[in-house]
Amino acid sequence: MKRGLLVVPILLIALFRFADAAGGDQCFTCHDGLGDKESSGYKHDIHFAKGISCAGCHGGNAASEDMEKAMDKDAGYIGVPKGDEISKACASCHSDSAKMHSYGAAIPTNQWELLKTSVHARLATNGQEQIVQCITCHGVHGIVSVKNPASPVYPLNVVKTCSKCHADAAFMRSYNPSLPVDQVEKYRTSVHGQLNEKGDPKPAVCSSCHGSHNILAASDVKSRVYPVNIPRTCAECHSNPEYMKSYNIRTDQFAQFSRSVHGIELMQKQDVSAPACNSCHGNHGAAPPGVSSVSKVCGTCHALNADLFSASPHKKAFDDEHLPECETCHGNHEIVAATDTLLGTSKDAVCSRCHSQNTSTRGFIVAGIMRGLMDSLSTEERLATALLGEAEQKGMEVSEARFKLRDVHQARLQSRTVVHSINETQFRTTVDKGLTVATAVVAEGQHAIDEYYFRRWGLGIATVIITIVAFSLYLTIRMIERKRRASAVKNYPMK
Amino acid sequence: MNTLTRKIYSWVNDRVQLDNLVEFMGKKYVPLHRHSVWYYFGGVSLFLFIIQVVTGILLLLYYKSGEALAFESIQFIMSKVQFGWLIRSIHSWTANLFILSAMIHMFSVYFGKAYRKPREITWLTGMLMFFLALAFGFSGYLLPWNELAFFATKVGTDIAGIVPIVGKPIMQFLRSGDEVTGATLSRFFGFHVAVFPGIFTVLLGIHLILVQRQGMSEPLGLEDESVAERKKMPFFPNFMLRDLLLWLIVLNLLAILAVFFPWELGRKADPFAPAPAGIKPEWYFLFMFQTLKYIPGKLWFLDGEVFGIMLFGIAGLLWMLIPFWDRKSSRGEQTRFINYIGLFVIMYIMILTIIGWLA
Numbered sequence: 001m002k003r004g005l006l007v008v009p010i011l012l013i014a015l016f017r018f019a020d021a022a023g024g025d026q027c028f029t030c031h032d033g034l035g036d037k038e039s040s041g042y043k044h045d046i047h048f049a050k051g052i053s054c055a056g057c058h059g060g061n062a063a064s065e066d067m068e069k070a071m072d073k074d075a076g077y078i079g080v081p082k083g084d085e086i087s088k089a090c091a092s093c094h095s096d097s098a099k100m101h102s103y104g105a106a107i108p109t110n111q112w113e114l115l116k117t118s119v120h121a122r123l124a125t126n127g128q129e130q131i132v133q134c135i136t137c138h139g140v141h142g143i144v145s146v147k148n149p150a151s152p153v154y155p156l157n158v159v160k161t162c163s164k165c166h167a168d169a170a171f172m173r174s175y176n177p178s179l180p181v182d183q184v185e186k187y188r189t190s191v192h193g194q195l196n197e198k199g200d201p202k203p204a205v206c207s208s209c210h211g212s213h214n215i216l217a218a219s220d221v222k223s224r225v226y227p228v229n230i231p232r233t234c235a236e237c238h239s240n241p242e243y244m245k246s247y248n249i250r251t252d253q254f255a256q257f258s259r260s261v262h263g264i265e266l267m268q269k270q271d272v273s274a275p276a277c278n279s280c281h282g283n284h285g286a287a288p289p290g291v292s293s294v295s296k297v298c299g300t301c302h303a304l305n306a307d308l309f310s311a312s313p314h315k316k317a318f319d320d321e322h323l324p325e326c327e328t329c330h331g332n333h334e335i336v337a338a339t340d341t342l343l344g345t346s347k348d349a350v351c352s353r354c355h356s357q358n359t360s361t362r363g364f365i366v367a368g369i370m371r372g373l374m375d376s377l378s379t380e381e382r383l384a385t386a387l388l389g390e391a392e393q394k395g396m397e398v399s400e401a402r403f404k405l406r407d408v409h410q411a412r413l414q415s416r417t418v419v420h421s422i423n424e425t426q427f428r429t430t431v432d433k434g435l436t437v438a439t440a441v442v443a444e445g446q447h448a449i450d451e452y453y454f455r456r457w458g459l460g461i462a463t464v465i466i467t468i469v470a471f472s473l474y475l476t477i478r479m480i481e482r483k484r485r486a487s488a489v490k491n492y493p494m495k
Numbered sequence: 496m497n498t499l500t501r502k503i504y505s506w507v508n509d510r511v512q513l514d515n516l517v518e519f520m521g522k523k524y525v526p527l528h529r530h531s532v533w534y535y536f537g538g539v540s541l542f543l544f545i546i547q548v549v550t551g552i553l554l555l556l557y558y559k560s561g562e563a564l565a566f567e568s569i570q571f572i573m574s575k576v577q578f579g580w581l582i583r584s585i586h587s588w589t590a591n592l593f594i595l596s597a598m599i600h601m602f603s604v605y606f607g608k609a610y611r612k613p614r615e616i617t618w619l620t621g622m623l624m625f626f627l628a629l630a631f632g633f634s635g636y637l638l639p640w641n642e643l644a645f646f647a648t649k650v651g652t653d654i655a656g657i658v659p660i661v662g663k664p665i666m667q668f669l670r671s672g673d674e675v676t677g678a679t680l681s682r683f684f685g686f687h688v689a690v691f692p693g694i695f696t697v698l699l700g701i702h703l704i705l706v707q708r709q710g711m712s713e714p715l716g717l718e719d720e721s722v723a724e725r726k727k728m729p730f731f732p733n734f735m736l737r738d739l740l741l742w743l744i745v746l747n748l749l750a751i752l753a754v755f756f757p758w759e760l761g762r763k764a765d766p767f768a769p770a771p772a773g774i775k776p777e778w779y780f781l782f783m784f785q786t787l788k789y790i791p792g793k794l795w796f797l798d799g800e801v802f803g804i805m806l807f808g809i810a811g812l813l814w815m816l817i818p819f820w821d822r823k824s825s826r827g828e829q830t831r832f833i834n835y836i837g838l839f840v841i842m843y844i845m846i847l848t849i850i851g852w853l854a
Contacts, residue, residue, distance in 0.1 A: 395756075395757045395759075396757075397570065397573040397574040397580065397760065398574070399570060399574070400570070400574060455580075455581075455754050456754060458754075459750055459751065459754040462747070462750055463747055463750070463751070466743050466744075466746065466747045466750075467747075469743060470740055470743045470744060470747075473736060473739060473740045473743065474740060476736060477733065477736045477737060477740065480732060480733060480736070481733060484729075484733075
């Protein structure tokens, strides 16, 4: 009997122990029973599906039914993580490739490291945490795979997610008052945005250009949208024939741009004032400029050329023919340095593409005259440069002429601009100005070279004269010394 | 002598007693021995100084001092003024040849022990003129206000500023402030065309009067020979005509240098531009500049550069005062020690200059 009485407490203890070690996610069981929104959201969370309990982030003993024990700080319970602790909680698994592997996930494990280097990792206005945590973009208690259309970072949702902050003027003012907040509005007008709105996840969204975890300020040289890097960023999609197949557009723009004068300046010479893709197409509102707006786009930098063209007879002719203005002669992505060969009536000249049909037309004649004038100026400039170079090599001082030569070069550059007016008189005036200076420089260069030879001849003549005088002097000295010796012998004859 | 010349001579002689001078000149002889050739370098130095005075005055007609005008005025002289290029090039080349010739003259006097009694003052005035010639070179180098001149002056005055206690005030005095500016240029111009020539002329006058009064010194060994055995040449006209012949050759050499190697002007000085790489002083300062490079940063309790400057200062002073401590030579005794010092100095200057030039 005594033995039977002993079994009861043992069984009771065993029952309690069993209840304590009931297994499963007791946190979820209780909270789900309470019907709170965190647990109802978590049901759809990818982490829930992988069997990760609430304690995975909040700590504590998820196996205990006893709330006291389950939420015991000694058992590692941290409650609701605050500030950077949130991201650190995520990183405790997401930065551990072994752990991630154990859950069968093949996603990268450097997100936290990347996030820490990004512009979003700067200190928030409260001075206690970084601006953006993982949950800011990925959400919480309902996190799904980025490939899941329900994810806030799924391509069709990412714009909305980013704009939660970036379209909030009051919020953005706290961090970067000069940063525009209309990106999303512009984006909706872009080709990318319109396709995105139609449900196509392939066109560029914010993260396609700016990156995701490692977003840097556009002024940062390492940023994907730093001017020098933009062409390569755009080319990631636009140079991928497979990716772009369904849109039926060319994929050689990057290759063409790389060979262009703009591409060389930007990508080889690292000149950030040179245009990148977004300079002509826009960035958030990216779209190809239409026929009517090409000259306006180019004219933002090439203002004088655009103004002269707009006032020229070509403006109406191009409009009538629906020809894009600058692009017709200069091309678009592969704009090479403009040379004089573009002008004139030869086979290579762009004028002859339209004007060669009838050689007696005014346009054909003017093109020929302009080319002739341009050639005269170039020839004279080359001659002047060569003469000054030769004079300098001969050690002559021609710095003033060298300074004037700049005016010739300037006149040639001006004439290249004035050529857009297609006005013969205006063009001739500009070229003549350069020709006048060039002729003067040629004369100065020639004079310096003549002077060089004059100096040598002068030296030769002076040397001859000095030699004659010196020789005469030598003879005089000899004569005097001979006389002296003779006189000495006479006064003191040898015995 | 034709009648007209005789008449003019008589006219002048009646007034200034030229006969006395001619008589004095007629009695003046130049010793002839195997080292006589070195006597000519005194005359060559004088000739080069005269060229400097003449070409300097001609340059003054067009040169404009001042930060905004100096470079441009030299440019104008080089390109627009008739024979301006020749005058400027000759002035620059002569400056260098003058220092070279004066240096040769100095060493020939040194090895001939010509500084010994009674010519101590002649040696001292000569040495002071040599230092002045270096000062002429240093001040004149800045006047074109080009890049090299600007930075060379900056480095040069910086070195002066290192000297303890007096260095800083000297540097500020030379620069007319803390930095090399247009004010420095005006100051250097004043030194170059007024102060130095004035002092130099006085020293040159004393030097030449002493040479005429005391005659040419003879090397020590020669004094043992009897007066009758010694060979000599009349100063007038024999030596003077030989001098003239050499001057003509030097003049031709200068013309060749000016035509074939015109003195470059370079780029205008820009105080805000970084110093061009490999900046060096003129060749006659190069051995000192190179030495300062080799001296470690700290030597005992002294700063390396201070040590170097003090070393050169003491060496220069000892060199200048040699007539007063070389007692043997004054007594007419031969001393090899002095020759070894001289040889060491020549070798040192030559080797360091070559290294500095190639560096």
